[in-house]
Amino acid sequence: MSKELDRQVAVVTGGAQGIGLAIRTALEEAGARVAVFDVDTGPAPDDALLKVDVTDEAQVRSGVAEVIDRYGRLDVLVNNAAITARLAHLFGQPALDVSVEDWRQVLDVNLTGAFVCAQAAARRMESGGRIVNVASVQGLVATGGAIHYSVSKAGLIMLTRSLAGELAQRGIRVNAVAPGPIALARTAPNTAPVDTLSGEWGQPEDVAAAVTFLVSRAAVFVNGHVLSVDGGVSVRYRNQVGRES
Ligand SMILES: NC(=O)c1ccc[n+]([C@@H]2O[C@H](COP(=O)([O-])OP(=O)(O)OC[C@H]3O[C@@H](n4cnc5c(N)ncnc54)[C@H](O)[C@@H]3O)[C@@H](O)[C@H]2O)c1
Structure with a gap:
């Protein structure tokens, strides 16, 4: 039986673990051949995992070239890599205490890295290509998280809209997902209190399902869109700035 993404090739950045790994699995289940760009290639050998730092333009270009050499084409890019775990202790840190060094590092990986990958991939995609950030x-919304992380993600949303406008003429669609709190083994037990409307955590598979939809034929008319996968957190915070007193 044919599958939605049969004969298609995808790159998922930061796909060695967490949400990226769930996205990789979902795209593979939909029939795609998936290559992962990550700085962490893990202990077990994995042919699909290429050691690529998304902030390094030369590494990204040669990673894209290797994928095309290996599989003959590139149809989908998912820009998922971000600095999360390494700076987890800084979440909630007051803006006035954020170091410029941390600010640059977060912006470099989360925003510039996505731009570098989108540029390198879109140059090699045929009409019909898709990018999901x-x-x-x-x-x-300003939930009172870390300012460098929030700003990097706001930038990624405008990168999505701007690229959608420009790449439409090449037949490439660009969309984004905006996850809320997602339970990962390392971050949170499913039982910790969380500010979604249902009081429940999201799962990596919930984000992967949204990404799979955005790259599917069903989403052919969806472009420049930001799909919230947040259990309603954005509704709760939409008109607030900072934390509730
Ligand atoms: N976990 C959540 O609750 C949550 C919520 C909203 C958004 N997100 C977003 O989802 C995405 C995945 O988050 P996660 O929680 O699974 O994170 P994670 O830390 O588990 O995975 C991130 C991956 O990115 C890789 N990475 C980091 N820097 C890189 C670089 N320079 N080049 C290549 N790879 C690099 C890491 O090695 C890691 O494998 C991120 O964009 C994150 O901002 C996560």
Whole structure:
């Protein structure tokens, strides 16, 4: 039986673990051949995992070239890589205490890295290509998270809209997902209190399902869109700035 993404080739950045791994799995289940760009290639050998730092233009270009050499084409790019775990201790840090060094690092990976990958991939995509950026609810509303992370994700949302406008003439669609709190083994137990409308955490598979929809034929008329996958957190915070007192 044929599958939605049969004969298609995808790159998922930051796909070695967490949400990126769930996206990789979902795209593979939909029939795609998937290559992962990550700085962390893990302990077990994995042919699909290429050691690529998304902030390094030369590495990204040669990673894209290797994917095309190997599989003959590139149809989908998912920009998922971000600095999360390494700076987790800084979440909630007051803006006035954020170091410029951390600010530059977060912007470099989360925003510039996505731009570098989108540029390199779109140059090699045929008409019909798709790019999905993994943003965050924190790029849409001020939840009182880390300012560098929030600003990087807000930038990613405008990168999505701007690229959608420009790449439409090449037949490439560009969309984003904006996840809310997603339970990962390392971040949170499913039982910790969370500010979604249902009081429940999202799962990596919930984000992967939204990405799979955006790259599917069903979404052929969806372009420049930011799809919230946040259990309603953005509704709760839409008119607020900072934390509730
Ligand atoms: N976990 C959440 O609750 C949540 C919520 C909203 C948005 N997001 C977004 O979802 C995406 C995935 O988040 P996650 O929680 O699975 O993170 P994670 O830390 O588990 O995975 C991120 C991956 O990116 C890789 N990476 C980091 N820097 C890189 C670089 N320079 N080049 C290549 N790869 C690099 C890491 O090695 C890691 O494998 C991120 O964009 C994150 O901002 C996560």
